[in-house]
Amino acid sequence: MGKTFTRPVALSEKDTHYCPGCTHGIVHRLVAEVIDELGIRGKTIGVAPVGCAVLAYNYFSFDFMEAAHGRAPAVATGIKRVRPDLMVFTYQGDGDLASIGTAEIIHAANRGEKITTIFINNAVYGMTGGQMAPTTMPGQKTTTTPFGRDVEQTGMPMKMAELLSALMTPAYITRQTVISPKYVIKAKKAIKKAFEYQCEGRCFSLVEVISTCPTNWGMTPVEALSWAETTLLPYYPLGEFKTPDSQGGNDAA
Amino acid sequence: MGKVLMKGNEAIAEAAIRAGCLNYFAYPITPQSEVAEYMARKLPEKGGVFLQGESEIAVGYMVFGAAGCGERVMTTSSGPGISLMSEALSFIACAQLPAVFVNIMRTGPGLGGILPSQADYFQATKGGGHGDYRLIVLAPSSVQEAVEMVMMAFPLSEKYRNPVMILGDGLIGQMMEPVEFPENLIVKPTRKNKWAANGMDTRKSKKRNIVKSLILDPETMNTHNLLLKEKYDQIRKKEVRFETYNMTKPYKVLIVSYGTMARVCKTAVDLLKEEGIEVGLLRPKTLFPFPEKKIREAAAKAHCKMVLSIEMSMGQMVEDVERSVQGKCPVRWYGKCGGEIPPPKELMEMIKGLKL
Amino acid sequence: MSYIFAIDCERCKGCGLCVNFCPKNVLEISDELNKKGYYPAFQARPGDCIYCGSCYMMCPDVAISITSGNIKRKLKK
Structure with a gap:
């Protein structure tokens, strides 16, 4: 029998509020498919961020908590520590994870919390209206960098996967993207690995997903994909930065 | 068990354990660090959770997560730390989660000093964090009373699904006094909390639970605030001591x-x-x-x-x-x-x- | 093996990612608005569809499904 493609059960029936062409929807679906395939819907708790995915709890069909800006890894820590039998993941954007929640993500990773983090990096703040994120590219125009990001003033974009893979403890750190079907298949494999590692009781895993924000980039959804490919991917290389076997090292695969 | 001589901070920790609270998150701060030290020694042997967070901000949300899946949880701190936890307190109060916070007060404002004070009265009773919320605030005047209040705080926070704060001054935490631990105060385990986000497998109905504080619809937000107000009015009526x-x-x-x-x-x-x-x-x-x-x-x-x-x-x-x-x-x-x-x-x- | 291809045109936001990635150029954007006010995608040349799932893979709104059954184009209301 060939492959069929239908809405995963772990995804709710609700239409998302995301803008047309926003890749959040693709990543939501991948997470839901993985949860279906692993059969863990009944014992999974998602932790939503602040950002466009603040309403993520509406789009999945299992238990959820909604954290404050950047604090999702701390909330997930609280859950996982008191209920190690539950599968816990955070779903965070780049403003949430790489700016206001830097302390929380670094320490959750370094403690080796047995959680999974899905990190959506689209180089901009979405929900608040297109302001500069720590991941915004040099020269990239946002509503708070109207003349383009000036790295003299704001530094260079933060490479969170690389930064976190410098830590000794985390089990699995990878960067993926969903800008074409080929990459979507790879990203799903990575997300599945991350959840499988959690099922096996391995420590912290993070899947960074290079995503798009057509609205705040001022592009059509298709243009946004190619901008991500030509501008973001050269700076944010894809690959596995850390696997349980290489734990302690940080060589990109 | 008869009377034992104990330091206030350690008595608070022991009281929490005896009240069935085996989950404790904290960040060190004078003059309450002995609570964390006592918990770090005692909780592992009880099969409990002790975790030193990276900041009081994170600790506040670890409490949120633990409370959100229906487990009994406590943290302790002092004024500057409570300031950082106040963000989480607001979220916890809005999401109606039971949890116990202890503030062993030092002098302020700012970094202030580490000696006893009652400078956090406003912070405890008038908010501290943002938005329309209240904490139930208990103020012990002896180590014995601190023990009793900690043990009372858990059922009280669960009854009203609201955070309870024990507001003790530095002296309560630091002095040693004879204390007696009341028996039979352990209230039933909290696993059965119907609202808790603890996995759909834990309940028969396939309804999923969401623990959140985001309420965008103005009418729903107002209704939620009225519900909270009704709760605080009930507390005003019934819990004055x-x-x-x-x-x-x-x-x-x-x-x-x-x-x-x-x-x-x-x-x-x-x-x-x-x-x-x-x-x-x-x-x-x-x-x-x-x-x-x-x-x-x-x-x-x-x-x-x-x-x-x-x-x-x-x-x-x-x-x-x-x-x-x-x-x-x-x-x-x-x-x-x-x-x-x-x-x-x-x-x-x-x-x-x-x-x- | 046969398949049923469907686009839930009320879920579709007309972003065009499916159109862009269809290897057989099967899909197009409709010139009729759906209830949300978007121009949804539809199968303009269903006979050319090879059911590869590229469109499903890229659809952020999970508006596309490919299920096994008789080959026919089905538009959900």
């Missing part, structure tokens, strides 16, 4: 004081009595809800010429005392907040010097 001392006598002066400060006031009341001066003392055990009615009635007595709010803060509780007295008699503040506690003699001289 206080102690009266020498209030059956025709006192000219009524002291309102709490915590360690109230103990010093008690001595002053005794010594003044020896000199033939009758002073009443009303000690709120709950700061929210505040014993407004009792204070109003006590101040309305014909023999009462003045109400004194004596605090280790620069006039914080006095605002609630004034609000309670409703102009029935003059209200004055007296206090110190540098870490020193006004001794009984100082209070006596001050009271004798009042123009009544």
Whole structure:
């Protein structure tokens, strides 16, 4: 029998509020498919961020908590520590994870919390209206960098996967993207690995997903994909930065 | 089990464990670090969770996560740490999660000092964090009472699904006193919390649970705030606790004081009595809800010429005392907040010097 | 093996990612608005569809499904 493609059960029936062409929807679906395939819907708790995915709890069909800006890894820590039998993941954007929640993500990773983090990096703040994120590219125009990001003033974009893979403890750190079907298949494999590692009781895993924000980039959804490919991917290389076997090292695969 | 001599902070930790709280998250801060140290020693052998977070901000949300999946959880800190946790407190209160926070107060503002004070009265009773929320605030005046309040705090927070704060001054945390741990105070485990996000497998219905504080629809937000208000009104009606001392006598002066400060006031009341001066003392055990009615009635007595709010803060509780007295008699503040506690003699001289 | 291809045109936001990635150029954007006010995608040349799932893979709104059954184009209301 060939492959069929239908809405995963772990995804709710609700239409998302995301803008047309926003890749959040693709990543939501991948997470839901993985949860279906692993059969863990009944014992999974998602932790939503602040950002466009603040309403993520509406789009999945299992238990959820909604954290404050950047604090999702701390909330997930609280859950996982008191209920190690539950599968816990955070779903965070780049403003949430790489700016206001830097302390929380670094320490959750370094403690080796047995959680999974899905990190959506689209180089901009979405929900608040297109302001500069720590991941915004040099020269990239946002509503708070109207003349383009000036790295003299704001530094260079933060490479969170690389930064976190410098830590000794985390089990699995990878960067993926969903800008074409080929990459979507790879990203799903990575997300599945991350959840499988959690099922096996391995420590912290993070899947960074290079995503798009057509609205705040001022592009059509298709243009946004190619901008991500030509501008973001050269700076944010894809690959596995850390696997349980290489734990302690940080060589990109 | 008989009486044991224990440091306040350690007694607070032991009380929590005996109340069935095996989950504890904290960040070190003077003058309460012994709570964390005690928990770090004791919880592993009980199969509990001890975790030192990277900051009080994170700790606040670890409490959120643990409470959100229906487990009994506590954290302890002091003023500057509570400031950072106040963000989470607001979220926890909005999401209606039960949790116990302990503040062993030091002097402030800013980094302040590490000596005892009651400078966080406003922070505890008027918010601290953003938005319309209240904490149930319990104020112990002895190590024994701290133990009892910790044990009471868990069922209270679960009954109202609201965070409870134990507001003790540094002295309560640091001094050693004989304590006796009440038996049979362990309340049933909390796994059955129907609202908890603890996995759909844990319940028969396939309904999923969401723990959140985001409410975008104005009507729903207003309804939620009304629901919270109704809860706080119920707490105001049912949970007021206080102690009266020498209030059956025709006192000219009524002291309102709490915590360690109230103990010093008690001595002053005794010594003044020896000199033939009758002073009443009303000690709120709950700061929210505040014993407004009792204070109003006590101040309305014909023999009462003045109400004194004596605090280790620069006039914080006095605002609630004034609000309670409703102009029935003059209200004055007296206090110190540098870490020193006004001794009984100082209070006596001050009271004798009042123009009544 | 046969398949049923469907686009839930009310879920579709007309972003065009499916159109862009269809290897057989099967899909197009409709010139009729759906209830949300978007121009949804539809199968303009259903006979050319090879049921590869590229469109499903890229659809952020999970508006596309490919299930096994008789080959026919089905538009959900």
